[in-house]
Amino acid sequence: MSEYRLEMRDVVKTFPGVKALDHAQLKLRPGTVHALMGENGAGKSTLMKCMFGIYHMDEGEVVYEGQKVQIKGPLDALNRGIAMVHQELQPIPERSIGENIYVGRYPTKRIGPIVTIDHEKMYQDAAAVLKEVHLNYDPKAKLGSLSVSQMQLVEIAKAVSADCKVLILDEPTSSLTAAEVEALFTIVHELRQKGVAIVYISHKMDEILRISDEVTIMRDGQYIGTWDAKGLTTDFIITKMVGRELSNLYPPRSNVPGEVVFEVEDFTSINPKSFRHASFQVRRGEILGVAGLVGAQRTELMEGLFGLRCHSAGKITYKGKELKINQPKQAIDSGIAMLTEDRRATGILGVLSIADNVSIASLNQYLIGGFMLDDGKIEQLVQDNVAKLSIKTPSSKTLIQSLSGGNQQKVLISRWLANDPDVFILDEPTRGIDVGAKYEIYCIIAELAKQGKSVIMISSEMSELIGMSDRIMVMCDGRVTGFIDGKDANQENIMALATQFE
Amino acid sequence: MENKQLNAKAVKNFLSNNAIIILIFILALFVGFVADNFWTSNNFKNLVVNVSPRFIIACGVSGCLITKGTDLSAGRQVGLAACLAAMMLQSVDYAARALPWMPDLPWFAALLIVIPIMAVFGAINGCVIAFLKVPPFIATLGMQTIVYGLCSVVTGNDPLGGFKSSYSQVALGSLGPIPYLAIFAIVVGAYMLFLYNKTRHGKYMYAIGGNENAAQVAGVNVPATLIRIYVLASVLYAVAGFMVGAKAGGASTATGFGYELEAIAACTIGGVSTNGGVGKVGGILIGVLVFEILKICLQFLRVDPAYTFIAQGLVIIVAVALDLRKYLAKK
Numbered sequence: 138m139s140e141y142r143l144e145m146r147d148v149v150k151t152f153p154g155v156k157a158l159d160h161a162q163l164k165l166r167p168g169t170v171h172a173l174m175g176e177n178g179a180g181k182s183t184l185m186k187c188m189f190g191i192y193h194m195d196e197g198e199v200v201y202e203g204q205k206v207q208i209k210g211p212l213d214a215l216n217r218g219i220a221m222v223h224q225e226l227q228p229i230p231e232r233s234i235g236e237n238i239y240v241g242r243y244p245t246k247r248i249g250p251i252v253t254i255d256h257e258k259m260y261q262d263a264a265a266v267l268k269e270v271h272l273n274y275d276p277k278a279k280l281g282s283l284s285v286s287q288m289q290l291v292e293i294a295k296a297v298s299a300d301c302k303v304l305i306l307d308e309p310t311s312s313l314t315a316a317e318v319e320a321l322f323t324i325v326h327e328l329r330q331k332g333v334a335i336v337y338i339s340h341k342m343d344e345i346l347r348i349s350d351e352v353t354i355m356r357d358g359q360y361i362g363t364w365d366a367k368g369l370t371t372d373f374i375i376t377k378m379v380g381r382e383l384s385n386l387y388p389p390r391s392n393v394p395g396e397v398v399f400e401v402e403d404f405t406s407i408n409p410k411s412f413r414h415a416s417f418q419v420r421r422g423e424i425l426g427v428a429g430l431v432g433a434q435r436t437e438l439m440e441g442l443f444g445l446r447c448h449s450a451g452k453i454t455y456k457g458k459e460l461k462i463n464q465p466k467q468a469i470d471s472g473i474a475m476l477t478e479d480r481r482a483t484g485i486l487g488v489l490s491i492a493d494n495v496s497i498a499s500l501n502q503y504l505i506g507g508f509m510l511d512d513g514k515i516e517q518l519v520q521d522n523v524a525k526l527s528i529k530t531p532s533s534k535t536l537i538q539s540l541s542g543g544n545q546q547k548v549l550i551s552r553w554l555a556n557d558p559d560v561f562i563l564d565e566p567t568r569g570i571d572v573g574a575k576y577e578i579y580c581i582i583a584e585l586a587k588q589g590k591s592v593i594m595i596s597s598e599m600s601e602l603i604g605m606s607d608r609i610m611v612m613c614d615g616r617v618t619g620f621i622d623g624k625d626a627n628q629e630n631i632m633a634l635a636t637q638f639e
Numbered sequence: 640m641e642n643k644q645l646n647a648k649a650v651k652n653f654l655s656n657n658a659i660i661i662l663i664f665i666l667a668l669f670v671g672f673v674a675d676n677f678w679t680s681n682n683f684k685n686l687v688v689n690v691s692p693r694f695i696i697a698c699g700v701s702g703c704l705i706t707k708g709t710d711l712s713a714g715r716q717v718g719l720a721a722c723l724a725a726m727m728l729q730s731v732d733y734a735a736r737a738l739p740w741m742p743d744l745p746w747f748a749a750l751l752i753v754i755p756i757m758a759v760f761g762a763i764n765g766c767v768i769a770f771l772k773v774p775p776f777i778a779t780l781g782m783q784t785i786v787y788g789l790c791s792v793v794t795g796n797d798p799l800g801g802f803k804s805s806y807s808q809v810a811l812g813s814l815g816p817i818p819y820l821a822i823f824a825i826v827v828g829a830y831m832l833f834l835y836n837k838t839r840h841g842k843y844m845y846a847i848g849g850n851e852n853a854a855q856v857a858g859v860n861v862p863a864t865l866i867r868i869y870v871l872a873s874v875l876y877a878v879a880g881f882m883v884g885a886k887a888g889g890a891s892t893a894t895g896f897g898y899e900l901e902a903i904a905a906c907t908i909g910g911v912s913t914n915g916g917v918g919k920v921g922g923i924l925i926g927v928l929v930f931e932i933l934k935i936c937l938q939f940l941r942v943d944p945a946y947t948f949i950a951q952g953l954v955i956i957v958a959v960a961l962d963l964r965k966y967l968a969k970k
Binding site for chain 2: 497500
């Protein structure tokens with residue numbers, strides 16, 4: 138018997154265009170809490186999904202209780218005693234708590250030749266499991282009657298009910314109140330006493346330092362190291378998490394920020410958990426970086442400004458004029474453009490041509506007689522942009538979905554350029570784009586700023602923010618927690634602001 | 640060598656993408672050999688006259704399908720439009736006139752009255768789908784039943800006949816060799832071709848079908864576009880209903896029954912994807928033609944009408960399955 142309950146060795150996982158895991162490893166001892174840390178996109182969740190069988194790794198091996206195993210899928214993992222509480226819950230709110238705990242592995246009984254679900258046993262077991270994790274809920278109540286944080290605790294009860302030997306908790310406290318966090322920690326302690334190996338993923342330093350026995354840090358899909366949690370400091374962890382060198386990955390910038398043109402005051406979401414009281418200013422020709430962890434509500438804030446999400450309070454002023462924005466059309470008409478975070482979901486029109494994708498937001502400019510589209514003008518626009526942004530495509534009739542991520546992004550930038558906006562909101566503009574294309578996108582951003590456009594750029598890549606921004610706004614948990622001048626910004630002071638939880 | 644493989648692959652793709660069209664073409668050839676009078680001008684004219692209203696209905700449904708919706712009320716709306724036109728265009732000396740007070744209207748006046756009435760139903764469909772976010776399947780299913788009920792109320796469940804000759808002439812007459820009904824279809828087809836390819840409305844429609852969220856981010860007024868699509872659809876059903884009434888020489892609550900399914904099937908066979916964002920007017924025409932040719936072939940083969948329904952149902956399912964396969968394979 139090895140000293141480890143579970144080992145993951147040399148795990149490689151590639152997604153189209155991205156190496157998500159690059160020889161990552163993890164060694165779990167029984168009866169310990171093992172913190173897994175890293176920046177957004179470092180590969181923590183991917184590694185856990187490989188362990189839980191949601192993803193199949195390209196290379197590498199899993200050694201479980203001294204034996205090499207292949208985990209075929211979540212059900213296989215559960216049967217082996219590996220349970221996972223996901224970052225995003227997958228509840229069935231319309232069914233009972235008991236059914237949610239036992240979904241997919243309901244206890245059954247036989248009545249003659251017919252196999253039915255043994256509801257009595259299910260609810261008895263569910264009650265016992267809930268009691269074990271100190272939850273006082275009726276297992277027959279609808280799951281939907283609980284709050285989000287209570288559902289998260291039920292999810293943990295579900296993991297416990299599997300009688301697991303390895304438990305993965307992926308950001309379990311992101312939606313819990315302080316009291317509930319305490320309850321969770323009690324459960325974690327008890328499980329540890331029972332010899333369960335627990336993987337704990339969280340961005341909250343104080344939690345990590347308090348609860349964990351060992352800490353493994355990942356960066357860019359690679360294994361950085363494992364340390365005993367005792368004696369670790371926040372500073373040490375942050376340095377290891379983000380410590381990458383800045384070389385000339387970024388083009389020189391010659392933009393000169395001018396007067397303040399775009400101003401947001403006290404912008405608050407209708408959702409109390411989302412952005413609130415956000416105030417900031419952007420200058421003419423300035424690149425404002427926006428930093429924050431997952432859940433900092435950066436995207437939500439920007440989508441709110443663009444009219445994609447509702448706000449309950451706040452004022453947006455552009456060149457001294459107050460803007461009323463409740464839907465994207467109004468934002469676009471006011472000279473704002475937004476490159477959304479998820480290119481596939483809210484950016485490209487996949488089955489349409491590049492010409493259609495470029496022209497869709499500015500069709501009003503190419504009319505003959507007020508109603509007929511001028512195909513010649515549209516073709517001209519496309520050709521201009523293909524040349525200007527060096528978009529690699531066989532023709533303007535090619536479907537956008539057949540282009541690479543970088544070229545798709547350039548097509549989307551052209552779409553907005555056609556409207557000649559003054560404020561450019563870019564949400565993760567280089568996500569899922571290979572290194573060469575990234576540099577080209579940076580050049581385009583620098584050029585926009587040089588032309589006097591105001592650029593707001595959300596990014597989860599620290600180095601990108603530091604390398605490209607004139608100023609960085611940091612958000613945490615829906616609030617703007619501070620601004621850092623681009624010249625003074627470093628990973629440490631950004632992380633410090635990004636983890637200022639209330 | 641590699642070139643050959645590529646060619647083989649291209650041929651295979653072409654065959655599987657157009658499987659139904661090719662099969663029915665082969666069926667037509669076969670029937671042409673075994674049956675007499677298949678290749679006659681009369682049969683051809685019959686085909687054209689049958690295709691014309693169905694093409695117009697399919698054009699109406701196509702906009703809904705391209706935006707990932709559907710319109711199950713199409714057939715019943717065609718029926719109501721036919722009944723309304725019939726009520727206005729009965730001979731003044733016909734004894735059992737539904738509306739004895741109705742003056743002697745020219746046929747195009749009746750058409751111009753039916754169109755705005757039917758447009759109201761489209762506007763309701765569009766608003767329910769765009770603002771109340773009711774899935775189009777459910778919204779138009781409800782509308783189907785409502786329209787059928789209204790049609791029963793308006794006609795008192797009595798079949799309408801005794802059309803004045805100018806109305807019957809719309810179906811019987813022709814301009815040179817081209818039947819009047821075909822002229823309706825040609826005008827609508829040309830208009831749709833223009834609308835889908837040369838206007839903002841067309842581009843917005845394809846954008847919504849391609850990715851509704853992305854279209855909204857790009858500033859497309861999604862609700863307004865959807866409402867326009869469903870209103871246009873109803874306007875086209877009005878025209879088609881007018882034609883169907885003239886062609887049948889009578890109208891009743893049963894008129895137009897099942898036409899929505901034929902239209903949806905024809906669109907799908909013609910390459911309008913149920914996944915949204917894809918579909919051409921030319922394809923829709925081919926789809927309608929193929930479906931009508933299938934029906935005529937089965938007739939010529941003396942297949943029991945009951946079996947004809949079974950065959951048509953199978954073609955619909957196979958067409959959609961083949962269409963979805965194209966997209967599954969890409970993932």
